[in-house]
Amino acid sequence: MSTVQSLRGLVDLLPQQIPLWQQIEATAREHFGRAGIAEIRTPLLELTELFARGIGEATDVVGKEMYTFVDRGERSCTLRPEGTASVVRAAIQHGLLSQGPQRLWYGGPMFRYERPQAGRQRQFHQIGVELLGAADPLSDAEVIALAWDLLAALGVGGLALELNSLGSSEDRAAYRTQLVAWLEAHREQLDPDSQARIHTNPLRILDSKLAETQALLAGAPTLAAALAEPSRARFAAVQTALTALGIPFSLNPRLVRGLDYYSHTAFEITSSQLGAQATVCGGGRYDGLVEQLGGPSTAAIGWALGMERLVLLVEKAATAPLVRPAPDLYVVSRGEAAEAAALALAVGLRRLGLAVERDTSGSAFGKQFKRADRSGAAWAAVIGDDEVASGQVRLKALLAADQELLLPALDLAAMHQAISQARASINPLANIPDNIAASVSANIPAIAQRP
Numbered sequence: 001m002s003t004v005q006s007l008r009g010l011v012d013l014l015p016q017q018i019p020l021w022q023q024i025e026a027t028a029r030e031h032f033g034r035a036g037i038a039e040i041r042t043p044l045l046e047l048t049e050l051f052a053r054g055i056g057e058a059t060d061v062v063g064k065e066m067y068t069f070v071d072r073g074e075r076s077c078t079l080r081p082e083g084t085a086s087v088v089r090a091a092i093q094h095g096l097l098s099q100g101p102q103r104l105w106y107g108g109p110m111f112r113y114e115r116p117q118a119g120r121q122r123q124f125h126q127i128g129v130e131l132l133g134a135a136d137p138l139s140d141a142e143v144i145a146l147a148w149d150l151l152a153a154l155g156v157g158g159l160a161l162e163l164n165s166l167g168s169s170e171d172r173a174a175y176r177t178q179l180v181a182w183l184e185a186h187r188e189q190l191d192p193d194s195q196a197r198i199h200t201n202p203l204r205i206l207d208s209k210l211a212e213t214q215a216l217l218a219g220a221p222t223l224a225a226a227l228a229e230p231s232r233a234r235f236a237a238v239q240t241a242l243t244a245l246g247i248p249f250s251l252n253p254r255l256v257r258g259l260d261y262y263s264h265t266a267f268e269i270t271s272s273q274l275g276a277q278a279t280v281c282g283g284g285r286y287d288g289l290v291e292q293l294g295g296p297s298t299a300a301i302g303w304a305l306g307m308e309r310l311v312l313l314v315e316k317a318a319t320a321p322l323v324r325p326a327p328d329l330y331v332v333s334r335g336e337a338a339e340a341a342a343l344a345l346a347v348g349l350r351r352l353g354l355a356v357e358r359d360t361s362g363s364a365f366g367k368q369f370k371r372a373d374r375s376g377a378a379w380a381a382v383i384g385d386d387e388v389a390s391g392q393v394r395l396k397a398l399l400a401a402d403q404e405l406l407l408p409a410l411d412l413a414a415m416h417q418a419i420s421q422a423r424a425s426i427n428p429l430a431n432i433p434d435n436i437a438a439s440v441s442a443n444i445p446a447i448a449q450r451p
């Protein structure tokens with residue numbers, strides 16, 4: 001019979017990939033916690049109108065990439081293609097903005113109907129930060145530092161921060177007129193995609209990924225030159241603050257970001273290690289969005305980081321792949337009565353807080369012991385016919401040679417004590433496999449002194 005496959009571009013994360021994802025998620029959670037940023041979780045599905053109004057019809061995301069369908073109640077629904085519109089909707093809907101500025105982060109799957117390729121999927125994951133009610137240029141630098149330092153904490157190398165200012169909506173309107181006139185004059189030399197955008201989304205043409213278009217645009221008027229004095233002063237303040245925080249950046253006058261709601265600061269963090277899809281994090285200021293979605297006028301700034309691309313970078317930075325942490329105890333058993341006793345032992349010791357893995361294969365002891373060794377557990381518990389008859393459990397040390405204890409099967413407390421004492425007497429990283437310890441050490445210098 002034929003098997004059912006996943007949809008194209010929707011990707012499974014298999015058990016061996018999970019430790020790395022969890023490590024990144026844990027680092028991010030800790031990092032945000034220290035910055036006083038609270039998590040928010042919004043639904044994966046929203047009314048299509050939210051993204052049409054919040055992101056803009058002329059963008060790629062809304063125009064070409066959304067997973068949209070009509071539900072049983074005849075409503076047009078869309079799987080979220082990004083997080084910002086949902087977070088802003090939730091903040092408005094629940095009156096969060098009347099409680100003062102909101103410092104929020106989110107993480108989870110996003111959906112875009114794009115052509116799947118390296119670094120590009122139809123379901124992918126983002127982690128993002130949104131500061132709502134943050135007008136000061138210093139908050140731009142703070143939000144960028146949050147992304148930069150998170151990447152540094154994860155040991156990611158080869159990063160570059162690119163920065164631009166999109167100015168105020170007045171600056172952009174004035175610039176748009178100049179740019180459209182210039183583009184019209186050069187229409188014949190533009191690629192068809194860009195030609196189609198001249199009147200719908202001309203700024204986005206600046207962001208074209210085609211080399212010929214980029215070469216042509218070298219002669220176009222720049223947004224930087226069109227900025228009015230207050231916008232220039234604001235942008236200079238952001239740059240001063242970044243320099244004070246020791247964060248290097250370069251100015252990229254063509255960086256405009258795909259979404260309509262950006263103003264003033266726009267930025268991207270790219271990595272030289274990612275190939276064609278080099279942007280790992282993108283963000284910027286979106287002072288107009290909250291009002292556009294029906295909320296009070298609220299200055300805001302945020303970013304979103306692509307998890308799949310980040311995972312690739314962290315993998316490159318790590319000395320060895322992460323594996324699942326080893327259990328404290330691996331239970332080996334054979335025979336009907338012995339297996340029942342093994343289950344009771346495993347569940348009982350888990351209730352006392354130990355990590356216990358039980359071999360359920362029913363195979364020969366030799367094979368079970370091989371798996372016990374591979375599990376990385378410090379101890380194996382052995383229950384066979386003899387142990388059942390004597391009401392005992394044999395504890396065998398797997399990491400230290402020739403150490404064996406015979407304990408009463410019902411005395412879970414004694415067993416728990418023996419196992420945890422042995423664990424405590426060796427060093428705290430000892431029952432973490434070497435490669436994890438190495439990567440933990442590499443990322444958290446404070447605990448790097450492993451004997």
Ligand code: ATP
Nearest residue numbers: 114119120121124258279280281282304305306309
């Ligand atoms: P790109 O120019 O690569 O299409 P974008 O401007 O559409 O990026 P954003 O909307 O800014 O991307 O999303 C932020 C981050 O999310 C990107 O920098 C990237 O790391 C990640 N990302 C976006 N789209 C995808 C995708 N289809 N698959 C995997 N990651 C993605």
Ligand code: MG
Nearest residue numbers: 060061114258
């Ligand atoms: Mg895109």
